[in-house]
Amino acid sequence: MAHWLFTEEHELVRKTVRNWVEKEIKPYVEEWENAGEFPRELFARAGELGFLGLTYPEEYGGSGEDYLAGAVFFEEMARCGSAGVAAGLGASMAIAGPQIYKFGSEELKNRFLPPTISGKKIGALAITEPNAGSDVASIQTTARNMGDHYLVNGSKIFITNGVRADYVVTAVKTDPAAGHKGISLLVIEKGTPGFTVAKKLDKLGWNTSDTGELVFEDCRVPGENLVGRENMGFYYIMQNFAWERLVMALEAVASAQLAIDVAAEYARQRVQFGRPLSKFQVTRHKLADMASLVETARCLTYHALSLYVSGRDAVTEVAMAKLYACEIANRVTDEAVQIHGGYGYMMEYPVQRFWRDARIGTIGGGTSDIMKQVIAGRLIK
Ligand SMILES: Cc1cc2nc3c(=O)[nH]c(=O)nc-3n(C[C@H](O)[C@H](O)[C@H](O)COP(=O)(O)OP(=O)(O)OC[C@H]3O[C@@H](n4cnc5c(N)ncnc54)[C@H](O)[C@@H]3O)c2cc1C
Structure with a gap:
């Protein structure tokens, strides 16, 4: 329903x-x-x-x-x-x-x-750098305002679509001494002299998406490619994090649900000790626990989503949804592999991919630790 x-x-x-x-x-x-x-x-x-x-x-x-x-x-x-x-x-x-x-x-x-x-x-958003991940304010890529253009120097890592993007919305320091108040966003187009894709990165999961390492060397970016106002980039990034994190929570719930469906079907088919695995109480309880975790995550995610779409303050609930849904997706996909036994460890069974793909959930878009920082920060304030 x-x-x-x-x-x-x-x-x-x-x-x-x-x-x-x-x-x-x-x-x-x-x-x-x-x-x-x-x-x-x-x-x-x-x-x-x-x-x-x-x-x-x-x-x-x-x-x-x-x-x-x-x-x-x-x-x-x-x-x-x-x-x-x-x-x-x-x-x-x-x-x-x-x-x-x-x-x-x-x-x-x-x-x-x-x-x-x-x-x-195709677009990409490039914030993360080799020395700046969770600590967004510490990015080191600089953009010197030269009047009609910016001169960008630095590098970005782990950028989804980084290899084939036609443009990259790039976080740069326009005022390096000002911490998070010195960050701006520039749209840097493919083919701009000084912008190169250094590498396509090999990953544990998310293998159908490209993830790139980008380098900017005296890259001239037209002034009109500045997004919004100079030095406001940190606030812009934080504002859209709510939607990005909701998307990650929604995907985590749906992927975990898929893992349950696949594991339940496997349990119905696989016979050991003369009966399908689905007849063993251990397997049934495992599936019941997995389903309860997913349903809880779905309720929390839909609650955060309803706050977000109604324009209310959803920062805490979105962080909770992203934290909880991505954590349980790891547990549920892990249990789904376990229900498959040795077949779950074989590449020809898709369940191994659900488990590998789930692993990014607690890292990308702000790690679980950072979600807890956001939640605790709101609580204590
Ligand atoms: C497949 C993939 C795709 C990605 N796509 C993009 C993208 O499109 N654009 C982009 O900009 N970035 C992207 N990222 C980067 C992602 O956002 C970062 O990996 C993430 O923010 C964590 O940063 P980090 O890897 O530098 O880890 P770090 O920040 O170095 O963290 C390492 C560990 O320390 C913990 N930690 C850090 N600070 C604290 C703290 N204050 N308190 C407690 N624990 C802490 C973290 O939780 C983590 O466990 C992607 C990453 C991956 C793997």
Whole structure:
């Protein structure tokens, strides 16, 4: 039964995305996992079907600012069983694009949003550096204001879509002495002299998404590519973290649910000691525990989502949802591997991928420790 948060229209979106995932994604997941990325054309296909524009207004090619429809999209994407696909599409649509949409000039919006929404251009958001991860304020990439342009020097690491992005919304220090108050966001386009992709990184999971290391050496970026105001970048990054973290929580819940479904089916089929595993009380209780964890995570995530879409302060609840959902996704996918026994350890069974893919949840978008810092900070304040 549909949750009360979602209307009939949202359920229609769900049905459409589910069909697309079944027909055009699931059958190719193994091939894309082996290739180390999904085809670039998938962005254009998702754009053509209107999925990349769900959370953007019509004037830029979107279908309305509907974050619940966006939530449905990410829940259904997770059901394809390869979390890197949603990570790649999401980095462009839900992480890079919103910075331009929420804070960019009209000129930047007109240049970058329509091609992002149609999937013709791929975006990335680059904050993390080799020496600055959780501590965003300590980034060292600098951008010197030269009047009509900025001169950017530094490097970024672990950037989703970093290798094939057409533009990278890049966090830079415009006032290096000012800590978090000296950060700005610049849109740096592929092909800008001085901007190179140093490496495509090999990962444990999320293998269908590309993850890159980027280098900027005396890279000249036009002044009009500044997002919003100079030295406001830290606040812009923090503001969109709520949506990014909600997306991660929604995907964690949906992926954990998929692991339960697959494990339950396996338990029905696998016979040991003359009976299917599903007849053993140990297996049944394991599945019951897994389902209870996922249902709790879903309730918390939907609660945070309802606060977010109603415009209320959702910082604490979003951090709780991201923390809890991503932590339990690790536990649940681990148990799903366990139910599969030795087969769960074999690459030909997708359950090993659910477990590998889940591992990023407690690291990316702010680690579990950082979520606890956010929650405790709010409590103590
Ligand atoms: C596959 C993948 C995709 C990614 N995509 C992107 C992207 O598109 N764009 C981008 O900018 N970044 C991206 N990241 C980077 C990600 O956001 C960082 O890895 C994350 O923020 C953690 O930073 P770090 O890796 O430097 O770890 P660190 O910050 O060095 O943390 C290491 C450990 O120390 C703990 N720790 C750190 N500080 C504290 C503290 N104050 N209190 C308690 N514990 C603490 C952390 O919880 C963690 O366990 C991606 C990472 C991965 C792996």
